[in-house]
Amino acid sequence: MTQRPVLIAGGGIGGLAAAIGLARAGIPVLVLEKARQLGEIGAGIQLGPNAFHAFDYLGVGETARKMAVYVDSLRLMDALTAEEICRIPLGEAFRARMGNPYAVVHRGELHGVFLKACEAHPLVELRTSSAVASYAQDGETATAILESGERVTGRALIGADGLWSPIRAQLAGDGAPRVSGHTTYRSVIPVEEMPEELRWNAATLWAGPKCHIVHYPLSGWKLFNLVVTYHNHAAEPAAGKPVSHDEVRRGFEHVAPMARQIIEKGQDWKLWVLCDREPVANWVDGRVALLGDSAHPMLQYMAQGACMAMEDAVALAHEMEAVGGDVAAALPAYNARRALRTARVQLQSRAVGEHVYHPAGAHAELRNAIMRAKSPEDWYDTVDWLYGSTGLEGAVSLEMRGRRAG
Numbered sequence: 001m002t003q004r005p006v007l008i009a010g011g012g013i014g015g016l017a018a019a020i021g022l023a024r025a026g027i028p029v030l031v032l033e034k035a036r037q038l039g040e041i042g043a044g045i046q047l048g049p050n051a052f053h054a055f056d057y058l059g060v061g062e063t064a065r066k067m068a069v070y071v072d073s074l075r076l077m078d079a080l081t082a083e084e085i086c087r088i089p090l091g092e093a094f095r096a097r098m099g100n101p102y103a104v105v106h107r108g109e110l111h112g113v114f115l116k117a118c119e120a121h122p123l124v125e126l127r128t129s130s131a132v133a134s135y136a137q138d139g140e141t142a143t144a145i146l147e148s149g150e151r152v153t154g155r156a157l158i159g160a161d162g163l164w165s166p167i168r169a170q171l172a173g174d175g176a177p178r179v180s181g182h183t184t185y186r187s188v189i190p191v192e193e194m195p196e197e198l199r200w201n202a203a204t205l206w207a208g209p210k211c212h213i214v215h216y217p218l219s220g221w222k223l224f225n226l227v228v229t230y231h232n233h234a235a236e237p238a239a240g241k242p243v244s245h246d247e248v249r250r251g252f253e254h255v256a257p258m259a260r261q262i263i264e265k266g267q268d269w270k271l272w273v274l275c276d277r278e279p280v281a282n283w284v285d286g287r288v289a290l291l292g293d294s295a296h297p298m299l300q301y302m303a304q305g306a307c308m309a310m311e312d313a314v315a316l317a318h319e320m321e322a323v324g325g326d327v328a329a330a331l332p333a334y335n336a337r338r339a340l341r342t343a344r345v346q347l348q349s350r351a352v353g354e355h356v357y358h359p360a361g362a363h364a365e366l367r368n369a370i371m372r373a374k375s376p377e378d379w380y381d382t383v384d385w386l387y388g389s390t391g392l393e394g395a396v397s398l399e400m401r402g403r404r405a406g
């Protein structure tokens with residue numbers, strides 16, 4: 001009898017990473033994506049070395065390395081004084097310590113790496129225009145019930161369907177995500193538009209009272225990614241809404257001219273009102289499990305949401321392979337491996353937003369003093385648990401990456 005596939009609801013970065021991970025473990029997969037076309041928004045994303053550990057395990061390390069821009073440092077600037085607070089070098093010493101580089105990539109290109117790998121793998125089937133509304137299960141199978149009423153049955157169902165996941169609503173029943181009140185505006189501009197004195201090969205953060213600006217180069221230095229965030233207590237969630245230049249300016253009238261000119265260069269701004277959730281320990285209901293933002297949505301302040309989704313994919317594939325595809329054993333083991341690490345990143349992302357990105361007055365001065373006092377080695381010690389790890393120690397060692405690559 002042919003094996004029933006694992007169903008994956010959602011063909012974003014998490015869903016496609018899980019699909020290729022499972023397929024490489026010999027498990028057939030059917031991805032059910034709501035949108036008419038598979039793709040990602042045209043913006044940038046930062047990738048810590050832990051993303052590269054995951055790429056290697058998932059067999060896409062070489063292609064992923066080719067599309068990345070390798071930044072020299074993470075720079076923290078004071079948005080009021082335009083002074084540098086600190087700079088974390090990302091050169092040889094960092095790479096040697098973490099086992100991989102830090103990079104910035106275009107989201108579409110990153111998604112494309114997984115999409116190509118899935119399209120080329122005989123065990124992956126991709127279906128678009130297939131919105132999953134709910135699920136049912138009988139102990140032997142899991143069934144995705146689509147909005148159209150169609151029922152699709154597999155051996156398991158993975159909810160990689162993002163922040164507003166209906167699968168999570170049914171599984172965890174913990175209501176709507178928490179609206180942070182932080183509004184993020186995004187724009188991507190040609191490199192020539194970026195003020196010349198700011199064309200730094202760095203992921204740069206300008207931290208100011210209740211606001212911050214992030215920029216970095218993208219796509220082989222053809223583009224600059226601009227992300228500016230204003231803590232304006234927005235009450236309603238929003239995603240990708242076009243917005244006027246004037247609205248973006250409004251939150252940044254108090255920052256230094258050098259930082260403000262970045263906003264002047266932005267074009268076609270779109271806004272997101274950021275949401276996250278309290279961590280939950282359980283992401284599994286029988287043959288159904290959550291992955292990526294549906295499991296652990298987080299604010300972007302540690303730049304780790306997609307990295308965590310890819311790590312989830314590695315853990316899921318690893319656990320399924322380890323027990324010969326026995327779903328009942330693999331899903332709780334996957335959940336147990338991931339829950340604490342992702343909870344730590346969810347909570348730490350909030351804390352970083354509060355204490356590093358947005359403080360004012362004495363709080364900001366304290367931030368500057370603490371961060372200035374750290375040496376590069378201090379920084380490497382601080383981030384080692386995150387960047388130097390696959391989140392799978394004891395199961396998938398860093399040495400194993402080499403064997404799985406290719």
Ligand SMILES: Cc1cc2nc3c(=O)[nH]c(=O)nc-3n(C[C@H](O)[C@H](O)[C@H](O)COP(=O)(O)OP(=O)(O)OC[C@H]3O[C@@H](n4cnc5c(N)ncnc54)[C@H](O)[C@@H]3O)c2cc1C
Pocket residue numbers: 009010011012013014015032033034035044045046047130131132133160161162163164165166184227272291292293294300302303304305306307308309
């Ligand atoms: C401003 C901002 C900056 C960020 N920067 C970074 C960064 O630098 N580094 C980083 O690692 N992360 C970053 N993130 C986080 C990252 O974007 C997300 O964590 C990541 O994209 C989550 O991937 P996912 O596949 O779990 O979910 P999603 O990307 O949301 O994908 C979900 C998929 O499921 C589909 N879907 C939805 N509902 C259904 C349904 N009912 N049925 C079927 N399909 C469905 C959607 O169409 C989509 O394709 C940032 C986020 C924001 C908002």
